[in-house]
Amino acid sequence: MTGEDPGPLLRLFGLTGGRARPQGETFDLVAIVTTVSGSYEPAELIPEHRAVLSLCQKPTPVADVAAHLKLPLNITRVILGDLRREGLVTIERPRPVAQTIDERIYREVLHGLRSL
């Protein structure tokens, strides 16, 4: 569980300029990330940034972005925080569960689970 090889860690923190926390307002593991369409894409984007912008043309939860990038969640969050600051993605703040899950969604979830 404890990483013994510091190599990957150093490389990962290189991606974030050594930062372990994202800039700006914090966001949840399942906050929805969406690429801002039509935004100007700076030429100096690193491959991970481009991968996020491509993936999140479809609204995608933070956890899934991390899985696609094969990066730890907090590294992913630093990257997403940077992209948000540049205005390239939006990260929707999850609404309280009680407000989001109405009768219709409840039925959909139950039906979805049962038909798995």
Next chain:
Amino acid sequence: MDYAASEPGATAVASALAIKILIAGGFGVGKTTMVGTISEIRPLHTEELLSERGIGVDDTSGVESKTTTTVALDFGRITIREGLWLYLFGTPGQDRFWFMWDELALGALGAVVLADTRRLEDCFPAVDYFEQRGVPFVVGVNCFEGARRYDPAKVRRALALNESIPIVLCDVRERESVKEVLTTLVTYAVKGV
């Protein structure tokens, strides 16, 4: 960009919703197995990098001088439809990662506390945690092969659980069984029954 964004999901922006469900319980009780049984993707295993000094602090300074450690986090996904997902997060087992629970629990629909009747006490911390935070939870008693069936009433007494909290006997390797646990949780969390 508009022309490149030909993915059909681009219109789902307004309604996209990811519902978070936590799977908690003692070490080795079957959390990852449960996620794997029901997830449409192989449980995704990510490692959280933690800088010990930065824990709980908004820290944007360099990490060179800090001790770093990793904590594994497994999660799985169930797509209900385009733009509506359930995410199952297996909570880290070790007590020293409690602070991660706070983040995981925030905004969660609810939790499944998995219990192994041979080591019931292992799930006490999880039960306490969710009770204190007011996170709806159900208890899934994982009936390992060969283990005798347990009387849910005994489990309820041993865990000092409120009468309203559902207890489900389950086998986390069985899809139907995991579906039953999750539908019980969703109904309990939404309807209170």
